[in-house]
Each structure stands twice: as C-alpha cells, then as structure tokens.
Amino acid sequence: MLIIKDLHASIEGKEILKGVNLTVKPGEVHAIMGPNGSGKSTLSAVLTGNPAYTVTGGEVEFYGKNLLELSPEDRSHEGIFLSFQYPVEIPGVLMSNFMRTAINEKRKYQGLEPMSATDFLKLMREKRAIVDLDNKLASRAVNEGFSGGEKKRNEIFQMAMLEPRLSILDETDSGLDIDALRTVANGVNRLKSADNATIVITHYQRLLDYIKPDQVHVLYKGRIVMTGGPELALELEEKGYDWIKEQVD
C-alpha cells in the first residue's frame, strides 16, 4: 500500500531525511525506532504533508497514487491518519462539531451524502467507548483542558472515527502511565484489520509489548540503517543505540 523510495526532506534548509526506503503492506505493523533527532517525527510530518517541511527528493506511492502531489486534507481522505505527538488545542471548537466536519468532508470526497445527526452520534458513542472516553467528550472543545492521557486517547478516538487505511502513531506512548498506555494500545489493536496498516514511532520497547510489530526499523541520521523482527526492539532496549551508531559512522 505504501512505498517510500529514497525520500529526502528538509526543514529551513537543513536536510533531515537522507534517503528513506520503506514498504508497508496491508495488515502489517511497522515500528520505527531511533535516537533523538534521527528524523522519526519528520518522516510522519512529510507523509502527512506538513507544509513546514520540504521534500527535496524521492517518491512516495500510496495505493498507486503519488502521495507527495496530494494536499494534506486529500491524504487524510485517502486514508492516512496521524496520531500527533503533541495534539493541538483548538479553544471553543466542540469535538462533535470538529469530528462531524471531518467525517462529512471525507464522505464528500468519496461522493457520499453527509452522515445524519443520529448516525453520527451513534458512531461517536460507539467509538469513544474503545478508548474509555465518557459522554462529555462531544461537548468539550478539541483537546482544550484535556490531560496528557486524554489527549492521546482522543487521538485514537479520532482514528477510530475516520477508519484510516494507514495510521501513523507518533510517540503515542510518550507521557502515558501504564494504564493509559494499555487503554491506548488496546484501542489500536481493536482497530487493526487485514486491510489497514500501522506505523508506530516510538523510543521505547514498552509500547511494542502491547502492539506487536511485524518489522522493526532503526532510523538514524535520516536513513533506515537496520531492519529486523520484534527481537530487534528488545535488543535495542538492552544495548541502546551506540552499537548501531558505531556500525554506521
């Protein structure tokens, strides 16, 4: 579904990604690990079309379409979802209103009629239960006054609502206690199917205890320098990144 070829990207003239290659197939879970500043968050920003970054080379294909040509909102409509590392607060904008706009925009893109209010509320009730958010959610402003854990659960809730084909979880585990981590991970696992795929960006093996990856990649200095199975994450947890850095440098 997703083929990244020799992707280069920079921010403010500084090159961060220096030739990333990655292929993701439906049903797979890929973990991307790596030391701070290796380009993990940049990769998620570039895939979702964040205008702060400039693509300077390479190709990204998503279900046969040239992803880099699409606007951020069309990428979303095509089924790419990013769970933000730092979810943004939008004061006064109610979650119900926000989600309804998002869903109906996607339906419009697919040539469907807007969803009725009853169906929407039913869907919202069903999906918020997946991450244990209560019925006040609909009438709260987007992430405003949410605790760190609630923000991350709210990301997974939105993911459940939009049913993406590819979900990118950018350090969804950061700032979560064990219980919240489990709730979030269970939510992600329940949404997993043979048709969708997940890219998990994380620093710690901890999250991967709950969300089992098929492949683990190490991103270092803007390149994927090593790929392995789940055992690679355990090895990294034990030995750190120094041995990889030595091999590469």
Next chain:
Amino acid sequence: MGEFYSVALTRNYQMADTGTKMIHLGKNSRSTIVSKGISAGHSENSYRGMVRVAPNATNCRNYTQCDSLLLSDTSGAHTFPVIEVGNDSSIVEHEATTSKINEDQIFYCNQRGISTEDAVGLIVNGYARDVMKKLPMEFAVEAQRLLSVSLEGSVG
C-alpha cells in the same frame, strides 16, 4: 445587572473602532462585558470600553473580557480601556488577550481532512462561542453563517 456581548470582524483594509460604556449609578449593581475582535487581511480592530462607577454607587462589580484574534501578520488589534471608579468599595476587572490562529491548529484540521478555509471558519466560530451561545438560537445560527461567509477568501 448589565451585560454587553460583542463580536466584531474586520477584513481587507477595514478599520473598526467599536466599544461600549457601562455606567454604574445604583448601589450593588453588576455588569459583564465580553468583547471579541477578529482581524483579517490588513484590517485594524479597536475596542474602546469605558466603565464608570459613580461615587454613590457603592459595592459595584464589573468584569470585562476583551479578546482579539489575528488571522494574518498584517492585521492589528487595539484595546483602550477607560476605568473611572468613584468609590473604594467597588471592584472593576479588565482582562485582555490577543492570539493568532497558528499553523499547528490549521495543520491539525488539515490532517483530519478539513480544508484550510473550513478550518479557519471552525476556529473563528469556536473563538466567538462564548458570545454566540448568549444569543437566541435562530440569531446565533445566522451570526455563525455570517462569520463564515465574511471570512471567505480572507485567509492566506
């Protein structure tokens, strides 16, 4: 008990100079002012507010909240509060904020499939919500549409 709620939107090269006067003459009287300014394009939005408490009007209470939202780098917002209090048993409060729609908010909406124009509409309506929810329902719906229409093409 006096209440004043306002939303003022300026765009292009408009200059708006709006505001209110709240004069307390009776003892123990109370008032609230909530003013929301939105500036787009090259516009300048000014709020002038006078709160006067007469010497005989003891134990009065006023709360003023004056918020400004900038939609562009070239727009401006100004607040000119005038407070005259004739006795020392009254309490007058003035709170002001200025904020700018930021790119992170827009991108967050984009990522969820909402276009930039719709995102700005949502964010502005969210910002004006405190005032909008005080309006009668029919008028609030109308006012919300008016805001969205007025914003068309004013973002960039």
